[in-house]
Amino acid sequence: MKGAMPPRPFMVPGPGGPMPPPQQQFGLVETRPPLAAVLRPRFNIPGLHPSAAAAAAASGAGKFASTYDLVEPMRFLYVHVVKARDLPAVSATGAIDPFVEVKLGNFKGTTAVKAASHNPSWQQVFAFSATHLQSHLLEVFLKAKDLAGDDLVGRVVFDLADVPVRVPPDSPLAPQWYRLETKRGDKLPHGEIMLSVWLGTQADEAFPDAWHSDAHAAAGPAAVASTRAKVYFSPKLVYLRVAAIGAQDLIPHDTSRPMSAYVKLQLAGQVRRTRPGAPPGAPNLIWNEEFMFVASEPFDEPLVVTVEDRVAPGRDEMLGRTVLPLAAAMPRHDHFGKPVEPRWYSLMRPSDDPDKKEVKFASKIQIRMSLDFGYHVLDESTYYSSDLQPSSRPARKPSIGMLELGVLGARNLIPMKPKDGRTTDAYCVAKYGPKWVRTRTILDTLNPQWNEQYTWEVFDPCTVITVVVFDNGQIGSKNGGGPDQRIGKVRIRLSTLETDRVYTHFYPLLVLHPSGLKKAGELHLAVRFTCTAWVNMMALYGRPLLPKMHYTQPIPVMQLDYLRHQAMQIVAARLSRAEPPLRREVVEYMLDVDSHMFSLRRSKANFHRITSLFFGFLAMLKWYNGIRSWRNPITTMLVHMLFLILICYPELILPTIFLYMFMIGLWNYRYRPRHPSHMDTKLSHAELTHPDELDEEFDTFPSSRPAEIVRMRYDRLRSVGGRVQTVVGDLATQGERAHALLSWRDPRATAIFIFLSLVVAIVLYVTPFQVLMVIAMLYLLRHPRFRSRMPSVPFNFYRRLPAKSDMLL
Structure with missing residues (x-):
């Protein structure tokens, strides 16, 4: 066509392409995207001109396939604005407030304004996606900020055909000085700008911090910062063990009544209290209670120990207080170390002067403190934990492999902001171990393409990686920054993956709402688990799942749940202070902060999981019943022969x-299984759940529903509890009947049993074991013609034994 724009090496169609339709609504869909990890030769990078591909191969660009080979290469035009110098004055005062505007077609990005500077510095990178290239020319304008209107100082124009191609691991392109020119192309006598322009991929080191054309609609620096890809690390958490042993010389405020003192321990937002000390009313009290807290490095929060006296219900008076830095706690890296010795600390009374260095008389409290580095601080559920390493660095095992995750894209996402006139501003968050990764936000699309790759060291194959898709609430909201809404979650257990195999699938994004189960789209992932130490990985299957201190000094289950909740709160608070922040609702959803709440749907799912475990046993009973009923005489005769052989040769x-x-x-x-595990809607009982059960699952704690609904749910819970009560009572009855065989509760039944026991013992002493087994086999497998339909004598005898059910009120 006349006047048509010729193709450019960097102008390529969008990644992806037609994918096969899903086989089922909530199942996995295997894909075959053109990834460098699968395709050969590795030097054939899609989107490059043949000459550019040859140049890349000659320069060693094939390393891209080995380091960034789980995603499709995406072309970007990078513009690095470094600084400017010798800028001319544009106002009568001689001052200038410069900023730079980079424009490519209809897309443009601007730097910050540098006030009153003739030699400003910006150090900002702009990245324009190849799918957004709408012009042959790249224009860089240097403007001066003015209240009446921005004044053009000068510009620099680049022809995209002359832009060099850079593929890592090439060194960064050196920036150069360019003379500013007017719109007509005349060079200015003063003013230069330092720039570097190149064509690259998402593997470029400038990619994470760059301004992206995908985020051109983000308003404000904070919104732009929230669209960038970042890597976060959880704070290092340690268990703090504190034992309040006793106190001496406590002085109550009111000596006319007995003292009821207890110890209050507080570490940041964690508060624990002991029981009143013994003996009551004495000035020297004993508690001997131990508590555990979650502390995070750099341990800047002190432990506040307060002794309070319970004067009246709801009214306490402080008897003394001391503040202990965590540096005073003894570090413990294993359970073999020397025991922690308690120490005495002085308690400061409320009337004491804090500036006074010496106190002649003070009450004392005995505290034992230790930082237990030998534990792993659980901030996730143990069922799908991603990290099992102890807090102690010397006790950690070497890595056994590498996990690589390629976040390719998503399709058919549901619109999350229809009221704001937008579709979805989606980004992904992945967590494995202490490392969190966040992809860039793709604005206003239901089919985002990220093509970002991340790696983690693997220390245990029996761990789980979690990937969640969120909608960025900082973009396009008319009411300001709203919460980031969850779109869907994917979990992949590493032990179910074959080593050195690339798994590429569309994972369904399933979300439960009070209205029911919804499919919010599909997430396209590429996963590869590479093992570097086969012997160590195989040896891990025989080692404990958690560090040794969890077994030598176990933590009670109730206390472990409390500590897990506190660890989640610390991680959420720390990551929400990052820049850009990983918001609290994101961290809590990734860590399943509400997984301990009651759900009737999950209770049914767990009940069916338990019953499914007995299917194999029931199948064996069915097979045995078929043998003993002679449904297939040939099979029954073969079983008789096998039993006879095993009886004659028991070895x-x-x-x-x-x-x-x-x-x-x-x-x-x-x-x-040919595919990784994913969310099973049938196993979760999510497809046919009653709406009221889902409404109860999403209810707050305490409940915020009307009294009639709460009463109906309470009655339903009572009926379910009644059935559970009946089953538990039946199990207890069977156990009590077995106990009644020798307890003489029924003297006649016990006499019969012990007499038969004597007879059986004599018969077993004088009869060979093989003969008894043959007789028992022939009796159990006898033909139905010789078998009665009535219950057997041992069964009837057992059913007549007494239980304690008749003793219940």
Whole structure:
């Protein structure tokens, strides 16, 4: 076509392409994107001109495939605005407030305004996606800020055909000075700007901090900062163990009544209290209570110890107070170290002068403190934890491999901001271990393409990586910065992945709402787990899951749940202070902060998980019933022969069992899972859940629903509890009947049992074991013609044994 724009090496179609339709609504869809980890040769980078590809191959650009090979290469035009010098004055006062505007077609980005500076410095990078290139010319304007209107100082124009191509690991392109010119192309006598312009990919080191054309609609520096890709690290957490042992010389405010003193321990927002000391009313009290707290480096929060006297219900008076820095706590890296010795500390009374250095008389409290580095501080649920390493660096094991995650894109996302006239401003957050990664935000689209790759060191294969898609609430909201709304979550357990295999799938993003289960789109991921130490990885399967101190000095379950909640709060508070912040609602959803709350749907799912465990046992009983009922005489005769062989040669029993398990494992290899695990809606009982059950699951704590609904739910919970109560009572009845065999509660039944026990013992002493087994086998597998439909004598005898159910009120 006449006048058509010729193709450029950097102008490529958007990544992705047509994908196969999903096989089922909530299932995985395997894909085959053109990734460098799968395609060969590795030097063939899509989007590059053949000559550029040859140049890249000659310069060693093929390393891109080995370091950034789980994503599709995306072309970007980078503009690095460094600084300017010798700028001319544009006002009568001789001052100038310069800033730079970079324009490419309809997209433009601006730097910050430098007030009253003739030699400003910006150090800012702009990145224009290849899909947004709308012109052959790149224009860089240097302007002066003015109240009446921005004045043009000068400009620099680049022809995109002359822009060099840079592919890492090439060194960064050196910036150069360019003379400013007018709109007509005349060089200015004064004023230069230092720039560097190049064509690169998302593997460029300037990519994370660059201003992206994808975020051109973000208003304000804070909104632009919230669209950038960042890497975060959780704070290092340690358990602080504090034991309040006793106190001496406590002086109450009112000596006319007995003293009821307790110790209040506070570390930041964590508060724990002991019981009143013993003996009551004495000035020297004993508590001997131990508590655990979660502390985070750099341990700048002190431990505040307060002794208070319970004067009346809801009224306490402080008897003394001391502030202990965490540096006073003894570090413990394992359970083999010397025991922690308690220490006495002086308590400062409220009437004491804090500036007075010496106090002649003070009450004393005995405290034992230790920082237990040998534990792993749980901030996630143990069922899908991503980190199991102890807090102590010397006790950590070496890594066994590398996990690589390529966040390719998403499709068919639901609109999250329809009221604001927008679709969705999506970004991804992935967490594994202490490392969190956040992709850049793609604005106003339902099919974002990120193509960003991240890596983690793997220390244990029995861990889980979590990837969540959020909608950026800082973009396009008419009411200001709103919360980041969750779109969907994906979990992948590393132990289910084959090593050195690239998994590329569309994962369904499933979200439960009070209205029911919704599919919010699909997330396209590429995952690869590479093992670098096979022997160490195999040895891990025989080692404890958690560090040794969790087993030598276990923490009670109730206290562990409290500590996990406190660790979540610390991590959320620390990451929300980063720049850009990883918001609290994002961290809490990633860590499943509300997973301990009651849910009738999850209770049903767990009940069916338990019952499914007995399916194998029930199948064996069904097979045994078919054998003993002679449904297939040939199979029954073969089983008789096998039993006779095992009875005659008992040393073959265990080898036969293990050989059978080996053959079952080989047979099941044909049906092994071909895809990573994902959210199972059927297992979760999410598809056919009653709306009221979902409304109860999303209710606040305490409940905010009307009294009628709360009463209805309470009655329903009572009915469910009644059925559970009946099942537990039946189990207790069977156990009590077994206990009644020798307890003489029923003297006749116990006499019959002990007499039969004597007879059986004599018969077993004089009869060979093989003969007894043959007789028992022939009796159990006898033909149905010789079997009665009535219950057996042992069954009838057991059912008649007494239980304690008749003793209940």
